[in-house]
Amino acid sequence: MRKIFSLFGVLAFALVLVLVACGEEEGSNGAEEGGESDGDLHKIGILAPEVTHGWVAAVAYHAEQRAEELSDEIEYQIQTSSNAGEMTSQLDDLLTWGADAIVAFPQWEGMEVPIENAVEQGVEVVNFDIVIDVDGVYRVAGDNKDMGVQGAHYIVDKVGESGHVVALEVPSAGSVSTLRMEGFEETIEEIAPSMEISTYATEFTREDGLQDFQDILTSNDHIDAVYSLDDETSVGVIQAIEEAGRDEIQVVTGGGGMQEYFEMMPENDGLWIQSALYSPVMVEDAVDMAIDILDGADVDEDKIIPTTIVDRENYDEFLDEDSPY
Template sequence: MKKALVFLVTFSLLVTLVFAGSVSAQDKYKIGVLAPAVTHGWVAAVAYHAEARCEELSDQIEYRIQTSSNAAEMTSQLDDLKTWGAEAIVAFPQWTGMEVPIRMAIEDGIEVVNFDIKIDVDGVYRVAGDNYDMGVEGAHYITDKIGKEGTVVILEVPTAGSVSELRKAGFLDTLEEIGADFDLHTYATKFTREAGLSDMSDILIRHDQIDAVYSMDDETSIGVVKAIEEAGREDIKVVTGGGGMQEYFEMMPEYQNIWLESALYSPAMVKDAVDMALDILKGKDVPQEKIIPTTIVDRTNYEKFLDPDSPY
């Protein structure tokens, strides 16, 4: 009799534990993350920070992170997340052609939070930095360091579409507002250090005097600084950047003759997108769009932004 009683109690406890575990798993929200395959250090850091935040929330969510090389692959992965049962998806669609699959996901009842990229789909949420404000801050930074006169090179990146256009517009609009009378020279480049080095080397040959370089990206800026160093030029007093690259931060105190600046557009913002997705699923009141203001990093404060674990 006692053995039977012990068995029943033990069995009852096991059933209770299994049932409790089942309920606990069911109570977790399912969130998928769609990111591009690595084409740039900044993009690699997006997936890194997304996974870090999902791990921090693992007591509340189940998650899957997928990376893709084009719109067709990302669409296929979006379908996989639907089959898995994703209730919300954080998407970083770098290519055109994602509007239809994202619209279909929303129509299927999935909450979608776009990171960085803005697409024309009703019902999509968005978290991004302020590209226009990066240009605004860059203009203020340069005029603060060299005054309102001088020769300034603008390095735009036409292949980056609205990212480059907004950063350039913010820069030019602000120069006009504050009455800066710069001799401006605009050149096309890319968001890579190799392009920054090659293009800036050519630009240095064309101009005997340059006071500042408005670069929009930290990787480009690393190449720019290398070109200046190799040419032995001492006339350039400011090189801006953008993104939040650890290597560029670490260079800042090494160049006391040049102010190296980065308008922080941190890949860590994707954590806010994951948080937004979870808040939506919890039924919280969430704004349709969250734009994160620009933070300026230079040798006076770079130590606050160092992250030894960051891949960018």
């Protein structure tokens, strides 16, 4: 088994670089610290969660990278938070700063009212990934429901129309988990109604994937496939499978775009490891959308990026040695 816990050190270091570049408290860039901003520059605020997951770290990294590339067009601040209350406070700070647009990755419930307040003040808001039920908010995301659809087709293609599938939902992920599960369940009901589905809750971390799946293996004598929503969760799942010596499991799905996970694909001949690509690089589209809106371009409210499936047959096309995730 490869060393699977070393990535967090790299990701933490990458995020430290991001935060240092942006300022530990203010996260300012694009103007001299404490100086006057250039009136011709758009002021863009970026809100992201603190690192609890490699994919989240990569979102912050790519948002900062894109903002820096556009530093001749924008002045920006990046803030990271650990809960909805902290993100709300940071959103207020960005409004006081005079943000023209905010790119928000609101991972928790309770962000509807503060985001609605920003919109009412005339600030353009582009949500990344998460659905927020507020009129006037733009959004960039992958096709979460189609990821579930593709996962169902992949599993049925590999194991047939009957068998036992363990599905790992992540209730704390809100609409992301809901949509991925809906796509999966609806498609299985349509194409393989005899398939037995057992659903368990977990989190988007390899530690939870490992611990939860160890318990699941103890409770289930036979499993044909695992429908996992996330690459990091799946890394833990695969470790649990290998440690238990369970060789009947034929498929483990995932989602995200994790380089370490991609590299595991050709190393497991008896197990089809799949990922529905949901690249953190998409956040760059959200930054670009915010600028287009401020420039007066005609922009659709939702930009949904199609699903790409990665497995051992094409993984090498998606390897990127510069990726932080």
